[in-house]
Amino acid sequence: MSLDSHSNLWVLGGSARHRERMSSELASWGLEAVGIPDPPSGLLDSQILDPEPDAERLAAFQHLGKQRKSTGTQIILASTRALTHPAPSPLQLESSLLHLKAGQKCDPDALQQQLISAGLEEVSQVHARHQFARRGGILDVFPTQALDPLRLEFFDLELDSLREFDLDSQTSIRRLNHAELMLSAPAMEHKVGDWLADTDTIIALEEGIKNASLIFTDNPSGGALMLEAYGTPFSHFNAGDFVLQGAQQSTVFHHIDQWLAEQWTIYIAAGSEGERERFRELAGTHLPESNYRFLDLSIPEGFVLRTAKMAVLSLGELLGRPQPAGGSNRLRRLEKVRSHAAATELDQLNEDDLVVHADYGIGRFRGLTAGENGEEELSIEYRDGSTLHVPIDHSHLISRYVGVGGKAPVLSRLGDSRWGKVRKSAEAAIMDYAARLLRTHAERDSKQGYSHPPDSRWMWEFENSFPFTETVDQAQAISETKADMESSQPMDRLICGDVGFGKTEVAIRAAFKAVTGGSQVALLVPTTVLAEQHWRTFRERMSDFPIRIDLLSRFRKPSEISDTIRGVAEGSVDIVIGTHRLLS
Structure with a gap:
C-alpha cells in the first residue's frame, strides 16, 4: 500500500481507550496521530456538558485544516461511526479563526473589544475556556479549541510574544511563534466524512467499515483485504519468567525457530543498547543475531502478522515488564503536581497558621514581606520572638502543621x-x-493468587457498550485493574476519586471480567441505599448479558434473601451486592 504526499491515513474502529493507546504506540514509532473524539451521547438534561471533548474535536479539525495546506501524510484515529458525526467544513473552520503572529501589528484594545463581541467572558484571572483577562500590556485568553490558554504580551501596538501557560499555576509553558484563536465554535453543518479525500486511505480495525483498503482483525471471515493481527504468545510472561525459567525460554526460542523455518522476519523492539545487549546474552547460541533484527524503540506489546510472515517482539513484554501506553503523560502530570505543590500550599496558608520548616521546626506564619532585593519572603516567627525569612523559591521546605489531639504545640527555638x-x-x-x-x-x-483469563469477546462488546468516553485516569484505572486480575500475584489496589468521576464503572468492568472468567463476585457497600443504587446500576449495565445479579439488604424480603443465599452457594448467582449482611 502506498500513499502520495497529500493523502491521509484514516484508522477507524476500536474503543476510545484502544485509540488512545494506539496514538501513544504510534508515537513510539515516531509517527504523530490525530484523534477525533466522538461527540457525547446519552446526555441527560440534568448533566453538564464537558467542554473538553468538544475542544479536542475542534483542535483535531484545526490540525487537519493545516494539513490540507501542506504536504505529508497525516494519521487520523476515529471510531467506526465518526464519519457520520457532525463537523465544520474547512471553509467554516478557517473563517472562525483569528491568526496571530509574534511581531505583527495588533491593537490590544481592538483585540479586547473583538473578544467581548465574540461573547468571551472578561475576568480578573483566566480559569476556564471562553474567558480572557487584561492586565495592561498582557492579555490572557483561553480559546474554544486550544488545549492550553494563551498569554499575549504587547509592546505598544505590536504583539511582542505569545506563550501557552498553565491554568493552575498561571506560569508560562512554552513560547510560540504564531497561534490561532477560535473566538466562537464554527457551525457543525457538515460530516466528518466530508474531510475524507478521494486519495485518502481507510484502515479498519473491525469488519463492516465501507471503503476500507485494509482490515486488521483477529477473527477474519475471509477476503483479500483482511490482514490477521495477533498478539504474541508471550503476553502472559511475568517479571523474571524469561530470565529465570528455562521452560519459558525454550517456549520463546521454539516459536522463533518455527517462524524462521517458515521464512518469517523477526524483529526485537528494544529501547536501549543495554536492553539489546542483555537480550544477546540471554539468546546466546540459541538464537544468533543474524536470525533477527533489532528495532530501536520501546513498545508495550509485540504483535504477529501471519499473512505478512512477520513477528515484532517487545523485549519489555518478554521480560515481564511491558510499559503501559500513556505512561509519559502520567509522568508529566506527576511532575506538574510536584512543581506546583509549594504554590498550592502557600495559597492555603493564613497569617498566624502554624507551619513546619524542614530544617528549623515548628513556627508561626506571619505573612509575606519584601526582602532586601524587593523579592517576597515568608516570615516565620519562632520561640523568643525570633523570625526566619524564607525566600519564595525555598517554600517547598515549608508545610502546614498537622497535629493530633487538639493540643497546641510548643514553638521551636532557632539554633x-x-x-x-x-x-x-x-x-x-x-x-x-x-x-x-x-x-x-x-x-x-x-503467595500465589488467582489469575483471571484474558479479555473475551464479551468483554470487548461490554466495554464498547459504555455510552460515555472514559477519562484518561478512568481508562488507566480500568487497564491496570484488569492487568492485576490477569496476574498470578494477589491483587492489592485502592482506587480513589471524587464523586461522579467513574469509580463505579471501574468496579463494573472488574466484576464483568471476573464473571465471564468463571468466578463469582461479591460487592460490599457501606449503606443499604448505596447497595440498592449499585444493584440497579449493575443490572442496567449488564442487561445484555446472561448474568444474574442479586441484592442482600434489609430492604429485601426474607424469602428473597434465602433465595439469594442459596443461589450464591449453588453458583447460580454471579454477582451479589450488599452491606455487612454479606459477611454474616
Missing part, C-alpha cells in the same frame, strides 16, 4: 538542636514502619 533530634527520631520511626510495610508486601508477593 536549638532539639528539632534535629525530633526529626531524626521521626525519620527512624518512618523507616521502621516502611520496613514493616515492605515485609508485609514481600509476604504477600510470595
Whole structure:
C-alpha cells in the first residue's frame, strides 16, 4: 500500500481507550496521530456538558485544516461511526479563526473589544475556556479549541510574544511563534466524512467499515483485504519468567525457530543498547543475531502478522515488564503536581497558621514581606520572638502543621538542636514502619493468587457498550485493574476519586471480567441505599448479558434473601451486592 504526499491515513474502529493507546504506540514509532473524539451521547438534561471533548474535536479539525495546506501524510484515529458525526467544513473552520503572529501589528484594545463581541467572558484571572483577562500590556485568553490558554504580551501596538501557560499555576509553558484563536465554535453543518479525500486511505480495525483498503482483525471471515493481527504468545510472561525459567525460554526460542523455518522476519523492539545487549546474552547460541533484527524503540506489546510472515517482539513484554501506553503523560502530570505543590500550599496558608520548616521546626506564619532585593519572603516567627525569612523559591521546605489531639504545640527555638533530634527520631520511626510495610508486601508477593483469563469477546462488546468516553485516569484505572486480575500475584489496589468521576464503572468492568472468567463476585457497600443504587446500576449495565445479579439488604424480603443465599452457594448467582449482611 502506498500513499502520495497529500493523502491521509484514516484508522477507524476500536474503543476510545484502544485509540488512545494506539496514538501513544504510534508515537513510539515516531509517527504523530490525530484523534477525533466522538461527540457525547446519552446526555441527560440534568448533566453538564464537558467542554473538553468538544475542544479536542475542534483542535483535531484545526490540525487537519493545516494539513490540507501542506504536504505529508497525516494519521487520523476515529471510531467506526465518526464519519457520520457532525463537523465544520474547512471553509467554516478557517473563517472562525483569528491568526496571530509574534511581531505583527495588533491593537490590544481592538483585540479586547473583538473578544467581548465574540461573547468571551472578561475576568480578573483566566480559569476556564471562553474567558480572557487584561492586565495592561498582557492579555490572557483561553480559546474554544486550544488545549492550553494563551498569554499575549504587547509592546505598544505590536504583539511582542505569545506563550501557552498553565491554568493552575498561571506560569508560562512554552513560547510560540504564531497561534490561532477560535473566538466562537464554527457551525457543525457538515460530516466528518466530508474531510475524507478521494486519495485518502481507510484502515479498519473491525469488519463492516465501507471503503476500507485494509482490515486488521483477529477473527477474519475471509477476503483479500483482511490482514490477521495477533498478539504474541508471550503476553502472559511475568517479571523474571524469561530470565529465570528455562521452560519459558525454550517456549520463546521454539516459536522463533518455527517462524524462521517458515521464512518469517523477526524483529526485537528494544529501547536501549543495554536492553539489546542483555537480550544477546540471554539468546546466546540459541538464537544468533543474524536470525533477527533489532528495532530501536520501546513498545508495550509485540504483535504477529501471519499473512505478512512477520513477528515484532517487545523485549519489555518478554521480560515481564511491558510499559503501559500513556505512561509519559502520567509522568508529566506527576511532575506538574510536584512543581506546583509549594504554590498550592502557600495559597492555603493564613497569617498566624502554624507551619513546619524542614530544617528549623515548628513556627508561626506571619505573612509575606519584601526582602532586601524587593523579592517576597515568608516570615516565620519562632520561640523568643525570633523570625526566619524564607525566600519564595525555598517554600517547598515549608508545610502546614498537622497535629493530633487538639493540643497546641510548643514553638521551636532557632539554633536549638532539639528539632534535629525530633526529626531524626521521626525519620527512624518512618523507616521502621516502611520496613514493616515492605515485609508485609514481600509476604504477600510470595503467595500465589488467582489469575483471571484474558479479555473475551464479551468483554470487548461490554466495554464498547459504555455510552460515555472514559477519562484518561478512568481508562488507566480500568487497564491496570484488569492487568492485576490477569496476574498470578494477589491483587492489592485502592482506587480513589471524587464523586461522579467513574469509580463505579471501574468496579463494573472488574466484576464483568471476573464473571465471564468463571468466578463469582461479591460487592460490599457501606449503606443499604448505596447497595440498592449499585444493584440497579449493575443490572442496567449488564442487561445484555446472561448474568444474574442479586441484592442482600434489609430492604429485601426474607424469602428473597434465602433465595439469594442459596443461589450464591449453588453458583447460580454471579454477582451479589450488599452491606455487612454479606459477611454474616
